[in-house]
Amino acid sequence: MARVVGGIGASHAPSMEHIYDAGEEVRESDEWQPLFGPFKQVADWLEELKPDRLVVVYNDHMDQFFLDAYPTFALGVAETYPVADEGFGARPFPPLPGDAKLGWHIARSLVADEFDITICQDLEVDHGVISPLPMVDFSEGEGGWKIPIVPLAVNVILHPLPSPLRCWKLGRALRRAIYSFEDDLRVVVVGTGGLSHQLTGPRFGQVTPDWDQEFMRLLAEEPESLTRYTYKQLIELGGTESVEVVNWLAMRGALPDDARPLVTAYYAHRIMGYGLQTFEVAA
Amino acid sequence: MELTQEYLARLDAVQPKELPGDLDLFDEATATRGIRLNKAAYSLKDEHQRDLFAKDEEAWMAQFGLTDEEQDLVRGRDWIGLWRSGMSIYVMVKLSGVTDTPLPEIGKQMKESGGGANG
Ligand SMILES: [Fe+2]
Numbered sequence: 001m002a003r004v005v006g007g008i009g010a011s012h013a014p015s016m017e018h019i020y021d022a023g024e025e026v027r028e029s030d031e032w033q034p035l036f037g038p039f040k041q042v043a044d045w046l047e048e049l050k051p052d053r054l055v056v057v058y059n060d061h062m063d064q065f066f067l068d069a070y071p072t073f074a075l076g077v078a079e080t081y082p083v084a085d086e087g088f089g090a091r092p093f094p095p096l097p098g099d100a101k102l103g104w105h106i107a108r109s110l111v112a113d114e115f116d117i118t119i120c121q122d123l124e125v126d127h128g129v130i131s132p133l134p135m136v137d138f139s140e141g142e143g144g145w146k147i148p149i150v151p152l153a154v155n156v157i158l159h160p161l162p163s164p165l166r167c168w169k170l171g172r173a174l175r176r177a178i179y180s181f182e183d184d185l186r187v188v189v190v191g192t193g194g195l196s197h198q199l200t201g202p203r204f205g206q207v208t209p210d211w212d213q214e215f216m217r218l219l220a221e222e223p224e225s226l227t228r229y230t231y232k233q234l235i236e237l238g239g240t241e242s243v244e245v246v247n248w249l250a251m252r253g254a255l256p257d258d259a260r261p262l263v264t265a266y267y268a269h270r271i272m273g274y275g276l277q278t279f280e281v282a283a
Numbered sequence: 284m285e286l287t288q289e290y291l292a293r294l295d296a297v298q299p300k301e302l303p304g305d306l307d308l309f310d311e312a313t314a315t316r317g318i319r320l321n322k323a324a325y326s327l328k329d330e331h332q333r334d335l336f337a338k339d340e341e342a343w344m345a346q347f348g349l350t351d352e353e354q355d356l357v358r359g360r361d362w363i364g365l366w367r368s369g370m371s372i373y374v375m376v377k378l379s380g381v382t383d384t385p386l387p388e389i390g391k392q393m394k395e396s397g398g399g400a401n402g
Contacts (some may be wrong), residue, residue, distance in 0.1 A: 014376075062372040066325050067314060068368035087377030094371045157373065160297045199372045199398065200304040204393035232307075234300035240308055242373070271390070 002102075002178045002185040006049055007220065007279035008042060010132040010159045012058065012192040013272050017091060017131045021277040031269075037275045038265030039135035045262065045278060046136055046147075051188040053099055053176065054137065054149045055106070056129055057250045058133035058192040059156045061086070068195040070158050071118035073170065075110065076151040077103035084124035085236060093130060093138070097148040102181060106150060109177030115170055117152075118177020125151055132192055147188075156193070157246050165227040165236070167246040178254070191251030193244025195266075196273035202256060204272040211265055219264040219277065220261040221251045238273070248277075255279050307400040309371055317369020323357070324374035325348040327381055336381045362389045363396045 019032050027036040063084040065071055080095040089239050107119050129151055137146050152174070155161055155259055162170070171189075178187050195212035198204055217237070218226050252259075259279040267274045287374065297309060307313075314321075326332040336343040344354055356364040360382055365375060368396060 062325055063328065063373075064320075067318070067321055079379055085328055085330065087333070087380045089330065110300055112285060157371070158314060159299065159308055163297070178388060198306075199390075200366060201307050202394055202396060204390040226331065229297055232302060235302060235308065235372060241305060276386050 002181040002183060002187055004175060004178055004254055004256075005051055005100050005186045005281055006187055006188040007116055007259060008136070008188060008190045008191065008253050009216075009251055009275065009277040009283070010192050011194055011272065011274045011276065012128050012131040012244075013197075013274070014086075014127050014131065015270070015272060016135075018133075018264075019128055020134055022090065025120075034265075034267040035269070035276075036135065038134070038263055041263050041277065042278055043136045044114065047190070049188070051147060051184070052185040053102060053187045054147050054190050055150050055151045055152060055187055056133070056190045056192065056255070057174075057247045058125075058190075059153060059172070059244055059247060060126055060127035060128055060153050061157070064124045065153065067158065070155060071153065072155045072162050073115060074108075074118040074123075074153040075103060075107050075119050076123045077107055078121055078123055081123055081125045081129070081149065081151060083130055084126040086126055091130065093134065094135070094144065096125065096129070096145050099148045099150055102183070102185070103150045106152075106174065106182050107176040109180055110170075110173055113173040113176065114172050123151060127148055128153070128192055147216070151248075154250065156246060158167070159231070161243065163233060164229055164231075164246050164249055167250040168224065168227045168253040171255075172252040174250065175239075175254040185271050189251045189254040191248040193247045194238065194242050194273070195245060195275040196238035196242045197271055198239030198241065199271075203239065206239055207268045207273045208238055209266065209268040209273055214273055216261075216264055216266065216277050219248060219252050220264070222251065222280075242273075244266070252279070255281060258282065285366040286367070302401065304401070305398045313369045313371070313400070317371065319347050319349050319372045320353055320356075320365060320368055321374050323349060324370060324378045330390070333381050360384065362392050364395070366393070367400045379386075
């Protein structure tokens with residue numbers, strides 16, 4: 001039987017890629033240490049926890065999925081996930097290892113639970129996955145990804161979006177899917193995106209740290225209260241693009257109620273509210 | 284067929300309405316308005332399309348059935364016009380790449396735009 005041994009919520013952003021790719025000195029600079037320092041803590045925690053798989057709830061940014069056929073939920077069932085070219089050439093990372101068997105099992109279980117996902121045998125992952133992942137799952141020296149992933153994409157860009165309640169329930173269904181898998185795997189569930197940011201209109205660049213920190217508090221202490229927020233509220237509180245936080249909510253839904261926050265870090269910088277939060281699950 | 288209050292409330296909540304004028308979202312109106320421009324900018328994921336854009340922007344544009352107004356917006360690097368015409372920020376970023384426009388420059392124009400991309 002597989003089980004969920006932890007959870008991670010992490011922002012994703014092209015800026016995180018630029019800083020990572022600029023090398024260790026920049027990552028450890030005064031400007032970026034508040035973001036990359038906590039990521040190092042999370043990497044150390046994962047190193048100790050030694051999960052066998054990461055299920056990554058994220059969203060694409062029109063790099064794999066486009067408006068010709070936009071999936072509300074899409075699940076990877078591939079053995080590898082190449083890095084998408086977002087319009088500037090793909091970052092030079094090898095394809096991420098997957099787990100097709102676990103992917104297909106999750107597909108069956110989600111459908112049994114009435115989550116009729118789009119099933120993807122070919123999926124290129126964009127910064128929704130690979131802006132935070134190298135910080136916790138990549139060894140530069142050995143040049144490789146460490147933990148196979150199963151990506152689960154949520155539509156957070158083309159309204160109507162699946163409701164926050166629906167995303168929470170997706171997490172609950174994901175939890176059942178993991179616990180009903182026959183192989184003895186230890187799984188960490190990751191949710192990426194947010195926190196506050198606004199990329200269009202007169203509020204371009206607006207960040208709302210009070211709301212971001214309240215969001216992380218609620219996610220830890222009373223996550224189901226977040227299912228009662230409407231998208232209108234989330235947009236007004238955190239910005240049009242901040243609705244990605246429902247990926248975190250799905251992650252939290254996959255954890256037991258009594259999961260405890262371990263690392264909680266927040267850094268409002270330039271045009272992003274960067275959040276990072278890990279959850280520990282009792283054995 | 285009886286439509287319950289519970290159902291009608293859910294239906295009502297699914298589409299955010301009456302956002303403040305300085306906030307927008309990508310929905311039926313935007314996706315419909317922007318269908319050609321989004322297709323065009325999305326194509327720039329492909330490096331051959333980026334090469335064509337660099338070599339012959341007019342030939343690149345001719346592939347997507349853009350209206351005359353839309354073509355002028357691309358030629359003019361009119362980011363606010365493109366936004367109001369329904370171009371998603373996520374493909375606008377790809378167009379900003381091939382035109383060497385840094386995101387802060389688009390941001391500056393966004394801040395001064397006074398909004399106007401809703402509905
Ligand atoms: Fe995003």
